Amino acid sequence: HAKDQGRNNWQLYNRSLTAETMARIRLENDLRKGLERDEFRLLYQPQVRADDGTIVGLEALIRWQHPEHGVVSPAQFIPVAEDSGLIVAIGDWVLRTACRQLCSWQATGLETPRVAVNVSARQLRAHDFLGSVAAIIAETGIEPGQVELELTESILMEPEARRIDGFHRLRALGVHFSIDDFGTGYSSLSYVKRFPIGMLKIDQSFVRGLPGNADDAGITTAIIAMAHSLGLEVIAEGVETRAQLDFLRRANCQKIQGYLFSRPRPPDEVEQLLRQGSIRPPP
Numbered sequence: 001h002a003k004d005q006g007r008n009n010w011q012l013y014n015r016s017l018t019a020e021t022m023a024r025i026r027l028e029n030d031l032r033k034g035l036e037r038d039e040f041r042l043l044y045q046p047q048v049r050a051d052d053g054t055i056v057g058l059e060a061l062i063r064w065q066h067p068e069h070g071v072v073s074p075a076q077f078i079p080v081a082e083d084s085g086l087i088v089a090i091g092d093w094v095l096r097t098a099c100r101q102l103c104s105w106q107a108t109g110l111e112t113p114r115v116a117v118n119v120s121a122r123q124l125r126a127h128d129f130l131g132s133v134a135a136i137i138a139e140t141g142i143e144p145g146q147v148e149l150e151l152t153e154s155i156l157m158e159p160e161a162r163r164i165d166g167f168h169r170l171r172a173l174g175v176h177f178s179i180d181d182f183g184t185g186y187s188s189l190s191y192v193k194r195f196p197i198g199m200l201k202i203d204q205s206f207v208r209g210l211p212g213n214a215d216d217a218g219i220t221t222a223i224i225a226m227a228h229s230l231g232l233e234v235i236a237e238g239v240e241t242r243a244q245l246d247f248l249r250r251a252n253c254q255k256i257q258g259y260l261f262s263r264p265r266p267p268d269e270v271e272q273l274l275r276q277g278s279i280r281p282p283p
């Protein structure tokens with residue numbers, strides 16, 4: 001009987017594996033069509049000054065309006081886009097769309113803060129990423145200083161000399177760089193130093209435990225102190241409560257991003273916030 005059971009398990013496993021593979025292939029095809037059919041859109045989440053809520057940045061976050069499944073979150077499709085290489089085309093679309101959005105706001109006389117765009121490691125490995133960033137900046141006419149690229153620690157861990165050079169050239173143009181989800185990867189500080197990084201983004205997993213969790217409080221305080229002594233700016237991600245904000249203010253964290261101030265929002269709503277210029281946190 002053990003043998004029968006073993007075979008049944010194998011069949012089950014085999015069947016589910018096939019189903020999973022099929023689902024993945026379907027998702028990949030849908031992603032490709034989604035690009036052609038213009039099913040992606042960007043939301044923008046404000047980044048504010050901790051002391052007075054002035055909007056100092058907007059992070060562009062992609063959403064996929066799937067014709068059958070509704071809104072699909074990036075956590076569900078970015079990994080597949082990375083594996084299939086589609087992230088290269090999607091990444092270009094994201095940067096171009098974000099730059100155009102800023103330019104179109106500016107054309108109406110609105111003052112805009114910089115826009116931050118997420119970059120996957122795969123985008124850098126696949127092609128002349130830094131060249132295409134420069135091309136999109138030139139094509140859209142955006143001021144390079146209004147663009148920030150959010151890198152992951154894994155990107156810094158592949159320190160290819162040519163690439164470091166490319167980053168420095170973009171920085172010389174005015175483009176800003178930050179490290180996303182800081183503290184969750186394995187980046188060594190010596191790598192951080194070799195790239196023209198301007199800001200560390202403290203990962204939400206540390207912010208979540210503030211102010212009560214002693215480890216999270218210690219890590220957060222240490223990252224802020226380290227950032228300052230390296231001459232870097234620091235922003236806390238995922239700030240949801242007044243108590244978290246108060247802790248971060250006392251710890252001298254300059255910038256805040258999180259639901260407490262605003263969720264990621266569509267362009268028309270962001271425009272309203274930009275007209276106000278700042279967001280008051282709930283008391």
Ligand code: C2E
Binds near residue numbers: 060258
């Ligand atoms: P991320 O870059 O770390 O972005 C922050 C995520 O945290 C966003 O999730 C945002 O909606 C969410 N968030 C912001 N404030 C809060 C808060 O107060 N509480 C909680 N619980 N969450 C908060 P989202 O939009 O679902 O994006 C998830 C991840 O997908 C991003 O993490 C990023 O790694 C990736 N992603 C999003 N858009 C793009 C893109 O255009 N290109 C690439 N390569 N990756 C992207």
Ligand code: MG
Binds near residue numbers: 180
């Ligand atoms: Mg990010």
Ligand code: MG
Binds near residue numbers: 180201203204
């Ligand atoms: Mg992050």
Ligand code: MG
Binds near residue numbers: 180
């Ligand atoms: Mg992330």
